[in-house]
Amino acid sequence: MNYTWNWGVLWQSTGIGTEVYWQWLLVGFGWLLVVGFSAWVIALVVGSVLGVMRTLPNKMANTIGATYVNIFRNIPLLVQLFFWFYVFPTLMPVALKDWWFSLSFNATAVISASIGLGLFTAARITEQVRTGIESLPKGQANAGYALGFTTAQNYRYVLLPQAFRVILPPMSSELTNCFKNASVASLVGVAELISQTKTISEYTQNNFEIYTFTTIIYLLFNLALIFGMNTLEKKIRIKGQIGGAV
Template identity: 85%
Template sequence: MNYNWNWGVLWQSTGVGSELYWHWLLKGFGWLLVVGGSAWVIALVVGFVLGVMRTLPSKLAQNIAATYVNIFRNAPLLIQLFIWFYVVPTLLPDGVRAWWFSLSFNTTAVMSASIGLGLFTAARITEQVRTGIESLPKGQANAGFALGFTTAQTYRYVLLPQAFRVILPPMSSELTNCFKNASVASLVGVAELISQTKTISEYTQNNFEVYTFTTVLYLVFNLALILGMTALEKKLRIKGQISGQGGAT
């Protein structure tokens, strides 16, 4: 195979001012953090609200949350991003639409990708929250009501703190998936990590090296997220409860 290996490719000049290729990769990683982080915040807020709604006595609340989950979880993520980027802006009120299209292309792409990915991930978190709450003994809720708590107080002080500990392990995987799925944002114009990697590989033709660097960057970042979530899980773990490490002492 006639291939010119060059592991120092990222330290070569791009030809644009004093920028090196690793600067482009770092910029792409920065946009990945923006899209993934924004989407994760949206997913947590919407997911927890809908997850609680799925366990309320109200059939209306259950049906609204279930409908959301069925739509957003079963429609392909890429289709949802395209809808948020190409379709939704045209349906906005005139004033909002004018403001939207006055923004830069990358800004609107980042906002659309963050909203689309956030709402997609929220559907998955909704089910995890529902499962976590339903896994608790029914006596927990009854005890809250017996103490005179309202429904909101029972969820706030009794159910959600315990359910949160239950769903932390699957949420670790969901967190890494959220940032990995952020790579799809490149298809609506976000200059994130994958987009920059493709550009660098096309400019340099050192495909193997460039994609290897990007893969290592993803691995290191996702492992750091997992370690952080694992540390949080251990910190919040109640000994003898939901730990799987023996009974209480």
């Protein structure tokens, strides 16, 4: 096997103006950030709301939360992305459908991928929020009610601030998983990091080098996320909880 090593491939010209291949990777990383952060915001909001619903003394709210988790957690992510990209737009009202198809292909792909990944991740966040709330001593909620808090105030000022501190470690894993799963967005046409890596690999045939660079980018980015979350965990931990000093 005669393989020509070329570790400087990213600095080679793409043949399009003055562009070089590292710029393509940079663009792909940018779209990865867009999809990942958008999906994370959706997951955090939807997951928090449904997690609270799963702990309310209301059978309907519990059923809605449990149904959501059972549906979105048990359907493969790729199937969900295909649904939001290929199927859901055809079910839109005419006016909304006309607007949707007036957008660029990449824009619709990014929006679809963000929604699909966000709702998929929200199912996991829901269970973490529920577990965090249920892990708190019952006296916390009772004390809030004794002070005259409504249920909404009790969750806002007493339960959720403590629950999020408790579930921060597993939430860190979900954050990194959200960005790693964003690579699936390439299958619905998003020009993110994996998509750009494949393109460069096909153009240059330097597969080993290109995928090595991409692996390093993912590794460094996820390590930075973990470091940030660990730092946040140390700053907000409560004494006697999640490893806090007594």
